[in-house]
Amino acid sequence: DAKTTQPTSMDCAEGRAANLPCNHSTISGNEYVYWYRQIHSQGPQYIIHGLKNNETNEMASLIITEDRKSSTLILPHATLRDTAVYYCIVRVMPDMRFGAGTRLTVKP
Amino acid sequence: NAGVTQTPKFRVLKTGQSMTLLCAQDMNHEYMYWYRQDPGMGLRLIHYSVGEGTTAKGEVPDGYNVSRLKKQNFLLGLESAAPSQTSVYFCASSYHTGGAGNTEAFFGQGTRLTVV
Numbered sequence: 001d002a003k004t005t006q007p008t009s010m011d012c013a014e015g016r017a018a019n020l021p022c023n024h025s026t027i028s029g030n031e032y033v034y035w036y037r038q039i040h041s042q043g044p045q046y047i048i049h050g051l052k053n054n055e056t057n058e059m060a061s062l063i064i065t066e067d068r069k070s071s072t073l074i075l076p077h078a079t080l081r082d083t084a085v086y087y088c089i090v091r092v093m094p095d096m097r098f099g100a101g102t103r104l105t106v107k108p
Numbered sequence: 109n110a111g112v113t114q115t116p117k118f119r120v121l122k123t124g125q126s127m128t129l130l131c132a133q134d135m136n137h138e139y140m141y142w143y144r145q146d147p148g149m150g151l152r153l154i155h156y157s158v159g160e161g162t163t164a165k166g167e168v169p170d171g172y173n174v175s176r177l178k179k180q181n182f183l184l185g186l187e188s189a190a191p192s193q194t195s196v197y198f199c200a201s202s203y204h205t206g207g208a209g210n211t212e213a214f215f216g217q218g219t220r221l222t223v224v
Binding site: 036041044045046085087093094095097098099100101 | 215
């Protein structure tokens with residue numbers, strides 16, 4: 001499986017957009033990019049996923065570069081409740097492995 | 109619709125004791141997973157299953173055994189618990205599709221295990 005690299009931590013001001021980068025330079029053609037988050041000590045929660053095209057849902061947007069070697073998760077208007085650890089995963093079924101993730105802190 | 113349910117939520121074991129963690133899902137998912145999460149760390153895959161009667165090793169399988177006798181249940185066993193197995197254990201399940209699209213995984217709320 002391809003590996004991902006994420007910054008250890010990031011801060012974001014409440015109400016501003018949070019842009020979380022992920023590097024997956026060894027991704028292969030059939031691997032999808034998934035994002036999950038873990039709030040406090042709860043079970044991880046699915047956010048969004050994509051293959052090539054940019055994706056948007058009610059929670060976030062996912063921007064994947066044309067060469068697919070990196071992606072950015074965008075939370076358009078971060079709130080205090082978005083403070084969590086965000087995991088970027090490159091996945092080919094059925095394997096699903098997590099890295100260390102990015103700890104996002106949203107500040108008032 | 110309960111989703112993914114883990115039993116028990118908390119447990120304290122003495123070194124050398126055995127126990128089984130139960131994961132149950134009611135979404136008819138083919139894939140199920142067991143992870144452990146140590147303080148300040150990400151999740152590490154212990155074992156997973158792609159269907160009833162099948163299991164496979166993940167990143168950190170040593171010291172654990174699993175069984176998937178029924179599609180809805182995935183059991184994680186510790187035969188002889190060690191303090192190094194003190195952790196939070198998460199179970200997850202997801203659909204199987206032809207590709208990897210739309211395979212959102214659902215997680216349980218975790219089991220906090222302490223081995224003394």
